[in-house]
Amino acid sequence: MDESSGMVGGERAGGCPPLETSLELDGDGSRIAQARHVAAAFLSKVKDPQGIPVVTAVVEVVQLIVSELVTNARKHAPGPARLRLRVMGAVLRVEIWDSNPVLPSAKAADPARIGQHGLEIVTALAQTLTIEQTVVGKRITADIPLGAAPAPSPL
Structure with missing residues (x-):
């Protein structure tokens, strides 16, 4: 695991570089909880000293999105994955890279289906995907x- 945080590349309002952190994920599914923790800690860092408005509900939404994306990457990709969180103005960009080239697609809404709702959840909660x-x-x-x-968007 490699976790880093800091200011890297680009510019934020006021001439400050954007804030970002990342987490390298191996094949161990136990990293899901760690990824959620990293997301919450990162948002706490940008909220307090940087003065970026981050409400509690947003932290919870980000943790859910991170959890779903990391779970899917660990479940469907054979190799390493990388989570990256980056503040871009008033938006948090959550990126997950994994080694599986197959693009996922959300299934049609089906309340009777058990599981496989991760991409639906992320689509409903994110501004863009x-x-x-x-x-x-x-x-x-x-x-x-x-x-x-x-x-929330309609599913």
């Missing part, structure tokens, strides 16, 4: 506004 293939694997990116709890 992007899924793209990379040279090796894929990257899923979810943007979440920091100032207010996201309004």
